[in-house]
Structures are given as C-alpha cells and as structure tokens.
Amino acid sequence: MADETKNLLPQVFFHGPPEFPAYLKPKPYHNFHIINPSSLPSLHQFISTNPHNVSSITAILSMGLYPLNADILQSLPCLRFIITSSAGTNHIDLDECRRRGIQVANAGNLFSEDVADMAVALLIDVGRKISAADGFFRRQIQPPASWDFPLGSKISGKKIGIVGLGRIGLEVAKRLETFGCTLSYNSRNKKPLVSYPYYSSVLELATNTNVLILCCDLNDQTRHIVNKEVMLALGKGGIIVNVGRGALIDEKELLKCLIEEEIGGAGLDVFENEPHVPKDFYSLDNVVLSPHSAVLTLESHMGICQLVEQNLIAFFSNKPLITPVI
C-alpha cells in the first residue's frame, strides 16, 4: 500500500519495545494502519514531541509492561480503542477508559492453559528440586564423589490453595486434581458452582494449605495480598507459586522468608519491578525463577497474533470485539 494511502487510514500506535515482537508483525489492512514502532519514537516521546499530531492516534496496540495510565490517556484526545496483547490489564487505567468511552480488548482466555501448565511446572520444580538438582551438577568442577542431595517434597496429595479461581485458577485446579491434591481457594467472591472449600481471606487459606498458587489480577485490593503474615502462616515447608503479577507478593518479605527458610520455596514467573529481579534470589536454591514466560509458547504467540488482528478488524468495522474487557 502506498505511503499516502496509509497515512489517510486511522493509525494504530504500537506501545511496546522499539521493534515489533516477531509474532505481532502486522500486514497491510484495508481500514487501519499499524505504525511500525521502529519508525517512531516511544509513545511518551511521540506525545511530548508531536503535541499537534496526537490526534492521529485512534487506537493503541499495547504490550503488558508498557503502562497506559490516566496521564498518558489524557494526552490522547482521539483514542477510542486499546488492544493489549496480554491477558492482564493492570497496566491500563480502566477507570479512565470507562470515563472516556475508550474500548479495551485483551488476550481473553488464550493463555490460560499455558499459564496453568507453568504454575504446575514451577510447583513440581520447587518441590522436587529439579532446577536445584540441575545446578548441583553444573556447579561441580569435578564429577561429584557421591550424590548427596537434599530430600524434595511430595507434590501428589498436597493441600493446595489457589488465589484467584478465574480461568487460569480453574485450569490449575483441573491439573492438580489429577495429582490427588486437595484444593481450596480464595477469590473476591465464593463461586456458586465450585465445590472446593472457599476462604474469604488469603491468611486463612495459607493457614489451611501447604501451597499457595497466585493466579489473580493485580489491583488495589490484591497488591501485597501475600505479606509476611501470610508467608508465616503457610509455614516452613510451604511453597508459593506466582504466575499472576509480581506485586501480589511483598517481594522484600518473600526474599527474607526464603533466606531464613520461613517458607520452603517459591516458583516465580513474575516480579514486582519487571524486568528487574532482585539479585539476592539468584543464590537461593529454594526458588525457581522464570522471566514472565508462562505465556511464551509458539502456539500462544500464533494465537495472540490472530486475536489482536481480529479485534482490530472488528473495532475498525464497528463490529463487536472478540475479547472485550470494556
């Protein structure tokens, strides 16, 4: 498509890293044009250096780590649609979007199975010390004289507390039922169709379980929902797995509890200040770290690419969004 024609179409601004992630590479469309980010400054720079052109931005294709707070949204008067390639929407000020009538779509249920797989994998890895065992071999300069390795903790039959029994939480529960685990949960409200015991507080859930798996959204109510008191209630052998958002846990307290062995271990796919991960975690054998990669499968990337495209096409054709948030 010729550049002049593209410039007449509504512009979709990519709010993410300087290059499109390969899986989101856009192709030409009839009724909108996704601006190649490498041809533009970041959204912040664009707003500050092109105050008269901000009205060209009708829609934003956003990635999870790139915030769209009220200040940014207020400087985009013509913005009508945000599609985020994440399931989580905590980087977007949804109240401001509601107030302005900006529509928002996300990844919907696309990543739930992958994230649940990862939660279970992290749990097994921490409990059965798989990464620690791998490190045990790799750190040896000479082949070890004997395999003197600490005992792991049995996963089958464990009492598991799921925090956030939404789509991901239910997938986690389905998998761990087949391990003979006993499940209970905490969420904003008791789910009428779910028979697992419900605890209205995470502290109570931790008191009654061996493992906490965090699958809930991050918001003002859930920030630091796992604090020191909750960790101490989970107890010495307890394991925490976080596939939600880093700030669900008080990370400084978690680090202390891991160092002092107040809990047994943790499997973390997410961190409080991503992409920063406190270095003190690196030397601990009772924690397994993963770079927010629960959603990073080839299959889910192919899926999100299609879903982003379908939502943009729906929005610019005035059709209902495929995976609307608001």
Ligand SMILES: O=CC(=O)O
């Ligand atoms: O964390 C990943 C997502 O929200 O999709």
